[in-house]
Amino acid sequence: MAEVSQLSQDAREFAVRAATIVLRENNCHFLRVDKENFNRILRDVEANTVRLKEHGKDVLILEKITSNTKQVFSSHFKYTVMAGTPQKMLEHLLETRLDGRGAMGGGDNFIIATAQDPFLDDFLLTHIVFLPTHQLIEELDKYYNIDFSNQDKEFVLACKRRVIQFVYRWVTTIRHPVFEDDIAVEFLEDLATALENDIMQFDALQEEASLMHHVMSQLRRYQEDRKAHEGQKWKLPPSGQPISLFSAGNDTNRTIIMPQDDIIFRVYCADHTYCTLRLPVDTTAETIKIVAADKLKIREDELLLVEVKSNGERVVLKDNDISIPTALSINGRIFVSPKDHLDALTCLSEQEEATQGIEGDIEMFGTKELAYYMTLFDWDLFWCVHEYELLYHTFGRHHFGQITANLDVFLRRFNEIQFWVVTEICMIGSLSKRVGVLRKFIKLAAYCREYQNLNAFCAIVMGLSNVAVSRLSNTWDKLPSKFRKLYTEFESMIDPSRNHRAYRVSVGNKTSLDGLVNFEKMHMLAQTMRTIRFCRSRHLVLDPPSPKSEGEVKSYISCLRVIDNQRILTGMSQKLEPRRS
Amino acid sequence: MPEQSNDYRVVVFGAGGVGKSSLVLRFVKGTFRESYIPTIEDTYRQVISCNKNICTLQITDTTGSHQFPAMQRLSISKGHAFILVYSVCSRQSLEELKPIFEVIKELKGPDLSQIPIMLTGNKCDESAELREVSTSEGQAQAAEWGISFMETSAKTNHNVKQLFQELLNLEKSRNVSLNVGGKTNSRVAKDKCELM
Ligand SMILES: Nc1nc2c(ncn2[C@@H]2O[C@H](COP(=O)(O)OP(=O)(O)OP(=O)(O)O)[C@@H](O)[C@H]2O)c(=O)[nH]1
């Protein structure tokens, strides 16, 4: 019974909302609810789905939240957005999820309720996919500056409150990408000024003024911080080592790669001559191509920028792609070549060898120490990755014109660890030594898991399951059964079907259906983004192992010797333990 | 020691803006540009003959900027021959060659007589008023170091090909030459550099 009354209350709430929209004459494109439609809405409510139509077309589809997932506070909102036009969803969000009533009305309950309801958060995290920032700003601006000559004062105030609250949540959720966007910054400045004027006129927006003040001081702090770090330089070293800050001696990894930072890298020709370029990280492939061709004096009309991987594979880079140097495979190199001579591109001799790691013998270091410093190192890389980079990566960064450099570096690290494991094992000629190192890697995986470094844990286990390692049956046979069991357990923990979840969500589901944004998909993406955010929000507190050779371990794990060519690795493995015929 | 390969590697050193890239580009591509684009590290290849076989001359154009010091030692240890460039319009640029020469000596051993090295005063086309280092001063410095000397102009293409030919002529361990198949001997303009 309670359920039914709740339901009809929601329907009423909805009807009231629809009615307010009709009042807004100057926005005649908005919904007009005639009697027939209104009845249909109510009918649909019974069917758990609400369809909002405009000119006979669906513009918003809501679904009743099923009660089995009911949480203490979520009952506040009965409907979740399944699909909608971007504008309609924003409108719905502002009117149902943000408090228009001011200090008297909403209060803490409202805040708690929104914290439990993911719609706002989903929208904030994913809007760039369906509603680019400049369009979002246009809508917010319209909403804030609603013509109030013939409107109820409370209604006008509610609009303004909602926009400020939205902006506050937006800025605190998304952080630096908002501050990096010139149009967004301009909007924030204008909004702050407009609010100041409105306070004088309405004398009722004090709470919003303090939210906006908070936003603006964050912006100022960010701008100062940016100035202090302006002109950062990165380098992609020539022998396949990780990307690092150019200024030597700076051993902090916790530096975010920004689009305007410079990166120094080489571009090769078919004859293996090269030029070294220094360009902003967000330079397009086309610009790199033009600059390189000019330096190398190639006078060819149709040129291609190509990645040549260590296995000889050539990947043509699209003209509008960005983040090129950071997204290379471990031992890959950038080449420029006339379109017709692509076949002439071959690996450099140094690509056929291992990348240049930092000198050191893995057996010299304590396993726990290795795991500890790897965890610190990976953590710093992870900390730099913004949730947005995941979206750019899934949908293609060229659609957004945004770099994925920090995510690139993090993913590269994963591959580096994975191939390091294979490389180290395949480089040991002596069987007994190989067994020892195999054991060490299994122990290392165990410690990484203990430190909750799942990145390194998965990378190590995947390295051990690489065919070049797994086929070494003599080695595995000599491994104490305790370790073999441990490894089997680890391997079963890595379920390949769970990998690349965000990517599969994106491929397996359409972003828009009949002109409506598939918001369910946005919700799934936002879940993954929230996981990243949650992980990053935690502090890494580990007891350091007794320092024996801290400096050496630290530098050793920061730059690993790696062969990333599977054919070579398998060849080495076959030499170690020839196939029994 | 440089590994034995088919490449003959020449490395060009000198302060920023003295005309290293201009010399290399004039030699390899036959072009010259007035605008200045600082180099980080570029390489070029040219086919030459070596003991009557075809081999490649690999030229590494280095940076003169103090911003990018790192690769210097690596290029020296890999290099077979060196061109040290200063600008005749800048005494400072000649001074800046001294530490580089010291590193070459350190890495290649105190007896440099077996290693082709050319001290090169570039921009000799510039007017007399702009000149800060006279030809004889350049010669004296080369003599002190026990290496060869030449004045060049990348702009007017004066002595550029000769610079590289002379350098290869200094190589005693093998017979390297710019001329593939044909006869050697390009005449070196030993006369004083004309003013343009
Ligand atoms: N007059 C004159 N100008 C020259 C000559 N060679 C180079 N220049 C000019 O000097 C400037 C610097 O030349 P570059 O060849 O780029 O100098 P660089 O030594 O390679 O400088 P970095 O790459 O920064 O180390 C350019 O503007 C050239 O046009 C020359 O022989 N005569």
Ligand SMILES: [Mg+2]
């Ligand atoms: Mg140069």
